[in-house]
Amino acid sequence: MFPTHSTAALEALAEFLPRAGKEYAATRNFDAGPGQRKNVSMLSSWVRLRSLPEWTICREVLGQHSAQEAAKFIDEVCWRTYWKGWLESRPRVWADYQQALSKARATHAVKPQYLKLVEGASGIDCMDAWTRELLTTGYLHNHARMWFASIWIHTLGLPWSLGADFFLRHLLDGDAAANTLSWRWVAGLHTQGKSYLATNDNIRKHTNGRFVVNLDLAEEPIELAGEPVNPPATEIRALPELPQDGRIGLLLHEDDLSAADWLAEQIPITRTAAHLPETAYAKHGIAESVLNFRRAHLRARLDDTTTYCPSIDSVLTWAGEADLQHIVMAQPFVGIWDTVTPALRQALEKDGRQLSLAQHWWDRHFFPHAKRGFFPFKKAIPAALERI
């Protein structure tokens, strides 16, 4: 369903573009089921890797639609940037989530209710169908994600962190920011006092009657006592200048494959490698299907002169063999890389090599606006669109 060859994302975008205007705005909330999803782009697994970056999508969409017609689609693309920016200035939210998750694993992940849900054998028709779809395809429609999370949290009373973890491990587009913060939003933690409650009518209407929920859905949100509130936003520090001479290696990774283009334009590159931190993925329990998709994508980016590095040791070997002085990479976002970047830096420095990080202008432009809600953030969109 989601091919990994190097032009797959652009081909999928080209196919969707004619529908990205008014048609998307009018129909995007409907989930007619697997194989019936022409109303949404299904681009997220490629956008997650930035093998299809946000600025490319917006530029192509505006080539076929007016800004007004494409406004809804562009807003949705920018929601991703908003979540990423919000988490960058509050990295503690990811750390708190990891802590909550280990507690929830101990208390709930052994219970039959949880085990049946994640196997798709709970007896709740819609939940089982969505679970099966997630496990077999790695994708769920946005509305299905909202309904699933709402039923999980508010009706079944399960910890939101366990549900977020289930999604992160199996979604091909699984993303620390979009996923954690969307689950928090459904739970009522993102905007204090505002949660998302799924209703039977809404599910029936937007699935074209595929599901009539065989369960009484919660009519009131669950009280989440003891959950940490949103910490204040911290300043995102500017990154040091990039090296401009010496032997420089470009390290591509799955948080931003587009760095192969934008970073290579900024500095003279001696050698390129691609790294997927497979050990960190294993620690987070990320499914083989997700790992395979991302690995295949990274490999599709490689030519004969580029090396695939599955571990920090293999990055060190590559850097040593190429006699590199500096390694440059796109700054990974808050999430799985939180433990990888310091370990990588330390290992490279031990070998006498420097690690430098860089950020695309899109992130530098948007992230300072992502400290509050989406609506103030949205005001930064027109200036970005003028630049693409």
Ligand SMILES: Cc1cc2nc3c(=O)[nH]c(=O)nc-3n(C[C@H](O)[C@H](O)[C@H](O)COP(=O)(O)OP(=O)(O)OC[C@H]3O[C@@H](n4cnc5c(N)ncnc54)[C@H](O)[C@@H]3O)c2cc1C
């Ligand atoms: C509980 C929950 C968990 C989620 N987890 C993830 C996740 O791990 N990774 C992820 O990329 N998205 C996540 N989302 C957001 C959204 O559901 C998906 O991005 C979207 O469904 C992807 O399908 P699409 O490509 O067909 O989207 P389209 O509707 O075609 O949108 C185009 C692109 O815009 C971006 N986008 C659209 N809606 C959102 C949104 N609400 N938040 C952030 N980006 C958006 C995606 O990159 C998407 O590919 C989650 C939403 C919820 C409610």
